[in-house]
Amino acid sequence: MIKKNILFVLSILLLVNCSNDDEMTAPIPEDTTETIYIIPVVIHIIHSGEAIGTGYNLSNERIIDQLKTLNNDFRKKEGTLGHNTHPLGTDVKIEFKLAETAPDGNATNGITRVNFNDIVIDTTNDWFFDTLPYYGYWNKQNYINIWVFPFQPNLVLGQSSVPFIDLPGLNDADPNGTTGILITTPHFGTSDVVGGSNLGRTLTHEMGHFLGLEHLWGKTENANCTDFDDYCNDTPSVSRRTENCNGTTASCNGEIALTENYMDYTKDACMNMFTKDQVTRMRYVLKNSTVRKTLTTSTAINRE
Numbered sequence: 001m002i003k004k005n006i007l008f009v010l011s012i013l014l015l016v017n018c019s020n021d022d023e024m025t026a027p028i029p030e031d032t033t034e035t036i037y038i039i040p041v042v043i044h045i046i047h048s049g050e051a052i053g054t055g056y057n058l059s060n061e062r063i064i065d066q067l068k069t070l071n072n073d074f075r076k077k078e079g080t081l082g083h084n085t086h087p088l089g090t091d092v093k094i095e096f097k098l099a100e101t102a103p104d105g106n107a108t109n110g111i112t113r114v115n116f117n118d119i120v121i122d123t124t125n126d127w128f129f130d131t132l133p134y135y136g137y138w139n140k141q142n143y144i145n146i147w148v149f150p151f152q153p154n155l156v157l158g159q160s161s162v163p164f165i166d167l168p169g170l171n172d173a174d175p176n177g178t179t180g181i182l183i184t185t186p187h188f189g190t191s192d193v194v195g196g197s198n199l200g201r202t203l204t205h206e207m208g209h210f211l212g213l214e215h216l217w218g219k220t221e222n223a224n225c226t227d228f229d230d231y232c233n234d235t236p237s238v239s240r241r242t243e244n245c246n247g248t249t250a251s252c253n254g255e256i257a258l259t260e261n262y263m264d265y266t267k268d269a270c271m272n273m274f275t276k277d278q279v280t281r282m283r284y285v286l287k288n289s290t291v292r293k294t295l296t297t298s299t300a301i302n303r304e
């Protein structure tokens, strides 16, 4: 658990500049529209030669079920683990759909499969995230690329690129960088993996990062309730992760911390909410970021 969390922190620290303490000059305009955005995704399953549905070569059913969990969480769907009755809990009104048209114009189920033994990584860049396109990379303006890579359980859960947009905490993102999300195979979808990250919420968390959210404590954890900010006013400020879900963890100002928030590190079974300000930030990023906004009009899916 500690190892996992350290790597989790490292992953986001690697992606964003830690020294940024900018304050917003103006609040993000609240998005009062009822528009439901639907975004195409492509899932690149990276395996070691197994038959489909065995080992690292995850079945179509598990992939489809993972997308359903992601949508349940983003839509706060009643009757699912993604529903909540918290007064701050908010429907993001963003949905994700497996691509139906591939970049070459042919029909697709939105899933690619590649044996990693067949891939030669020809780069001097030793940052792992930048090698992921070797396993498949569809036009980032039209698809969210999600790579499912075989790591051992609880080492790295996932990682996301950060959107390029003029918002505090995001000013240093690279618009030309590798764009997409890594989820490690044991934590993609529902599984029997131990440790609590077994219900597909790693993708919900990473999608939050992909759309501009920080962890609840901001970029850097510390124990002293100083130097923290996730740029969302309605999430009680915390200095570090919470590792339980009993609803009694105090925030820096004495309020109860939002341990059930997707941007904390609690177990998948505990998570069930994004707040209103988090939703405002994600929708603002989706509508305005250079390498996000075209996703809402991509023709890779049927929107009717």
Ligand SMILES: [Zn+2]
Binding pocket: 008, 012, 205, 209, 215
């Ligand atoms: Zn994270």
